[in-house]
Amino acid sequence: MPPDPEHPRVGDEILLEIGPVAHGGHCVARWAGRVVFVRHALPGEQALVRLTDTRHDGFLRADAIRIDRADEARITPRCFHFGPGGCGGCDFQHATLQRQRELKAAVVAEQLRRLAGMDVPVTVEELPGTGDGFGWRTRVRWGLDAAGRIGPRATRSHDVVAVSSAAPCEIAAPGLSETAAALGVPPEVALERAQGATRGRDRGGVKLPEVNLVATGTAPLVLWKHDDVPTISEHAAGRDFRVRGDGFWQVHPAAADTLAGAVDDAVDGFLAPGGVAWDLYGGVGLFGAVLADRVGPSGTVVTVENDAPATALATENLDGLARIVGVTDRVEQLLEDADGPLGGTVDVIVLDPPRSGAGRVVCAAMTTRAPAAIVYVACDPAALARDTAILAEHGYSLDTLRAFDCFPQTHHVECVARFLPA
Ligand SMILES: C[S@@+](CC[C@H](N)C(=O)[O-])C[C@H]1O[C@@H](n2cnc3c(N)ncnc32)[C@H](O)[C@@H]1O
Incomplete structure (x- = not known):
């Protein structure tokens, strides 16, 4: 029996023309006036898809189970677990690495267009040592x-x-x-x-x-969960960092170094010896080290992180590079305290929030401290685009944007954006 568009069911099979890539590791197709998010297909392909989720009013989810017209960048996925019904970790193993980066660039550009009303050309850069794009997740x-x-x-x-x-x-x-x-x-x-x-x-x-x-x-x-957690050593930006075994550190071996380099480029010209810089959502001080190198022993770096062991390690990792103020607190809370370490003015703010992004309160509060530049490291382009719009409302506009393929085979992409007073 052909699928009933009024009552679609999981398992229904439909032949679809696959449209553009969308945020989240799938492409958009349309069927009987509905949006269908299709995994394992590529834009421009024709595919037989099987519905996997029909619970939502506004859209359906599906897996491509047969490709009738393939994109030229389609390749055979390497992993046994990749494909319809399989692992949720990788999204794009069926495309060349070059096409994966083009898909991610399209998603970043589309999010900025949709949520911030900006047309920004985006290129996603390959990390050094990417090789075949496998075996990187440490x-x-x-x-x-x-x-x-x-x-x-x-x-x-x-x-x-x-x-x-x-x-x-x-x-x-x-x-x-x-x-x-x-x-x-x-x-x-x-x-x-x-x-x-x-x-x-x-x-x-x-x-x-x-x-x-x-x-x-x-x-x-x-x-x-119950184990004692040791501290291990990671290397980036020309120095070693102590990090807890289960603490945050970039998962691609080249990512921390590459992002630190991008942050260093972004603050160039905005931070001088003796200056003041903030490293918000600072972890164990990766970007704090970049800032400390710029401001030197006569300058100040405030690093804020809500995980106490990470703050302690950041303070240790940055010891001697500048005057380091390590604070364990929630960024949004600390920014409310006019007499606290984030109460005064600042030359440069670097922030690297979790996937949910900084949000309205943090974006608005940062702009009241009148920094010469805000450098935003973002792992979710939708949150970055939303916050780009908020920063623009508060007088800071997007100046430069770089994007990096820190997570080959997945839909994830890391961005480094610089905002300047408009
Ligand atoms: C994406 S990681 C970045 C860490 C660091 N910048 C790095 O590159 O290694 C985000 C960090 O923010 C911390 N975090 C999450 N929510 C926070 C909040 N509301 N206030 C302060 N820190 C927070 C997490 O513990 C995590 O260490």
Whole structure:
């Protein structure tokens, strides 16, 4: 029976012309007046798709299960787990790396057009050492399911995609999949898993334990929830940084260095020795180090981070480079305190918020401190575009934008944007 456009059902199969890429790792197609977000297709292709989600009024979700007219950049995905019904970690393994970067550039440009009303030419830059775009992810947080299997989650699901040496996660650094497949489960985690599964059934959802694996150059670090977390050393921007094993650090080996370089370029000409700079959402001080090098021992860097161990490490990592003021607080809260460390004026603000972005309160408050430049490092182009519009309302306009392919095979992209007083 052909699908009924009035009552579409999961599993219905439809032949579609695939339209442009959209934010989130899918393309947009249209069927019977509805929007269909299609995974595993490329713009301009013709594909048979299978509906995977029909719960929403405004749109449907689908997977391309047969390509009848292929884009010239389509390639055979390498990973066993990639494809309809498979892992949710990668979105674009079916396209060349060059096409992936073009898709990401289109998404960044489209978000800026739609949410900030700006036409900005965007190029996504390849990271040094990208190679074939596999084996780069040095940190993973994988789930443990009731059957004891470990791996990433399936698309829009809590189901674990079990990795093994025969079927590894192809973007994970060498050794992480093999380590995960051979892991014994500590007794307290096994207990938590059993309790979580029971409680989860009651609540209609299953919350299963997770494990962090970190590539260290020797044997991978394995961290369960109850483990003592060691501090490890990472290198970027010409120096070493101490970071907790489960703390935030860029997951691509070249990303921290590349982004630090981009931030350094962006502050060039706006920050002099003796100046004052803020590193908001500072982690262990990666961008704080760039700022400290610019202002020198007579200058000041305030680094703000809501995770106390990270602030402590940032203060240690930046020791001696400048006058360092490390504060553990929520950025939005600290900006409200007129007498606090973010109360006065500042030459340059660098911010690197989580995916949700800075938001209205933080954007508005930053502009009242009259910085010569605001440099915004963003992992979500939609949040960046929304905040670009807010900053413009408050007198700061987008001056330069660079984008980097820090997460090959996925839809994720990192941007470094500079805003100047209009
Ligand atoms: C994307 S990471 C950036 C870390 C650092 N800039 C780096 O590149 O290594 C965002 C950081 O912001 C912190 N964070 C999240 N929400 C925050 C908030 N409301 N206030 C302060 N820090 C926050 C997180 O703990 C995390 O370390």
